[in-house]
Amino acid sequence: MEIKRIAIFASGSGTNAQNIIEYFSDNESVIIDSLWSNNANAYALKRAEKHNVEAFVFTREQFTKTNEIVETLRNRKVDLIVLAGFLWLIPDNLIQNFKLVNIHPALLPQYGGKGMYGMNVHKAVVENKENESGISIHYVNEKYDDGELIFQATCQVVETDTPEMVAQKIHELEHKHFPAVIEKVLQSS
Numbered sequence: 001m002e003i004k005r006i007a008i009f010a011s012g013s014g015t016n017a018q019n020i021i022e023y024f025s026d027n028e029s030v031i032i033d034s035l036w037s038n039n040a041n042a043y044a045l046k047r048a049e050k051h052n053v054e055a056f057v058f059t060r061e062q063f064t065k066t067n068e069i070v071e072t073l074r075n076r077k078v079d080l081i082v083l084a085g086f087l088w089l090i091p092d093n094l095i096q097n098f099k100l101v102n103i104h105p106a107l108l109p110q111y112g113g114k115g116m117y118g119m120n121v122h123k124a125v126v127e128n129k130e131n132e133s134g135i136s137i138h139y140v141n142e143k144y145d146d147g148e149l150i151f152q153a154t155c156q157v158v159e160t161d162t163p164e165m166v167a168q169k170i171h172e173l174e175h176k177h178f179p180a181v182i183e184k185v186l187q188s189s
Contacts, residue, residue, distance in 0.1 A: 006032050126166060
């Protein structure tokens with residue numbers, strides 16, 4: 001049986017990262033190899049530690065100007081990089097060497113691009129009086145939120161919803177669908 005190895009990249013609290021780690025914890029053919037963060041204070045690092053997943057913190061220079069991260073991931077035999085609330089644009093050297101999957105808290109191509117993450121997205125959805133929002137899981141290319149779509153799921157947005165209420169609906173979709181879609185991506189590669 002071939003074992004697939006995942007590296008998770010996260011910048012913040014890491015609820016999606018934890019959900020993915022827990023989802024695959026009993027899966028004998030998938031290992032969460034490591035968690036990587038550009039933020040030494042990211043709570044995602046504590047979540048990784050709690051689940052005995054090795055964690056790495058890196059600088060913008062290491063990420064964009066060296067091959068250090070690519071080499072480390074290669075040496076660890078990582079098959080897939082999962083972006084779970086990771087906020088930096090991915091450099092070419094990672095895109096050229098790995099398959100990357102990201103989740104976005106809106107129905108792309110709407111509400112995507114630089115600066116469109118987290119509550120910024122939910123505020124825009126509410127301000128524009130949208131009647132639905134959702135999640136988009138997509139492959140990563142050299143532009144923000146531009147890679148080929150893999151999966152989308154929707155939720156209703158009603159007039160009385162606040163951005164926080166929309167965020168809660170989106171988190172539920174993320175936690176329900178992201179790990180299963182990752183599993184399908186791994187099976188097809």
